[in-house]
Amino acid sequence: MNRDSTVRDMNTLWGNVFKNGKKERQDVRDILKGIPVFEELGAKELFQIGRILHEREFRADEAVFRQGDPGVGMYIIAEGEVLIRTDPSGQVLAELEAGEFFGELSLLGDAPRTASAIARTPCRLLCFFQPDLLDLLERHPRLGVKILFRLAKTIGERLRKTNECLAAAGQSSGDEADAGKVP
């Protein structure tokens, strides 16, 4: 190990020990305010959510989770970019950046992940997991219900959009079939 990397590791170590908690919490609250599930929460409630989030750092190309893994919860991108892709085809479904989130369906069940999430650049992610949501529902039921309600609303909106897309796709394939008919 060279001197630079040793100094960097020591900085990280002491950075962890004497980290500026207040600034970090404010940063987390700002990020949470932009997420639909948390956008209607007050400062105190955001503070409570911030305390139960897990913060993780991923290297570029590192897997956040793999397709088929049991779903545990959602990830919010604080810094960096994440690719959502299907395996083994490698088809990219979405490219997400700071302020966006993924995996929220796993907050409501532990069905296997339908796609893999891979860090495209070095990332800092905030993780909100089902066990923590269940714990929150027990300890602070009012806040837990608010989050569940917003989550249901977000998922409902997605379902409505999916239905519209399906209806539009059905309509266009019907039109194509009509156009193909011999008069």
Added chain:
Amino acid sequence: MERSSDNWVRVIFLLLVLALVFFFLLSIGELVRIVLISALLAYIIEPVAVYIESRGSSRLAATTIIFLAVVTTAAALLFLLLPLVARQIESLHAAITSGQAAAAVRASEDLIRQKLSFMGGGSMDLAGRLDAASSRMGEWLVSHILDVVSIMTNLVIIPFIVFFLLKDGREMKREFIRMVPNRYFEFALTLLYKMDLQLGNYLRGQFLDALIFGAMSTVALWALGVKYYLLIGAFAGLANLIPFLGPVAGAVSAVAMSVLDTGSFETSLYIIAAFVVMKLIDDIVVQPLVVARSVEMHPLLVLLAVLAGGKLFGILGMLLSVPATGFLKIVVSESVANFRRYHLT
């Protein structure tokens, strides 16, 4: 092929580390015992803290309220019950050392020799053995029960650890998860959550079951006029943690005390009948309601655990061995299930 030999090296390394940890824990046995008891107590009290938090209090306030309530109740119980328990211990010792108990034992020995002469038993010298046991009991009382320094140390240290485990337990778990590498992060989180859930239910169930069985025994023995009903009731409740052997140990000790006290077997049948009824109530009503059924343990495993617990940590080790084995079983079964779900094997 290379991969499989790598796996073997890993397994051997892991076993070596586990063996080292085991021997280290053995060498600091007293500390482990204190931490284990504190962790068990914290697990049992946790739902109360969560309930108080759900009414709008902070974690610190919830922990403080519980702590004050427990300390006040314990002090009140000590104040009320200690003189009674001390009197019972004193009276028990006097009964054993008096001629009355020796006469009862000699009568029992004669009866056994008459009725079971076909088994060819010579002189059993039960009275002599009782005398030896009584003097050993005196030494044991002085070295264990009356070891005031050790009791006071535990009475201060254990509540202190319980307080911080309750207040900061969640933060400790988060800090532990923070250290887990990204690849095992979701796996570790799920594992901890499931273990926590199962273990909490199991330990609280065991505790409630022991409490209810202890209370039932105390009331039954008091109603039957057995003299040391508080001591034997408490012992029967704790012994009930040990499946199969526990209730038998409770009944045997109650019968023995009754015989020593009265000098006759008159109430023995009633005591045995009471224990049979209580065990039935425990099996049919109490256990299905309060004990989590998820931790099924093979009787042989329980027996070996009790023997190992007794060998390593004495009577307390025997009593704690069953919950500790339940804990290990949950850790192993959840780890294996989760390893499979996350395709880590």
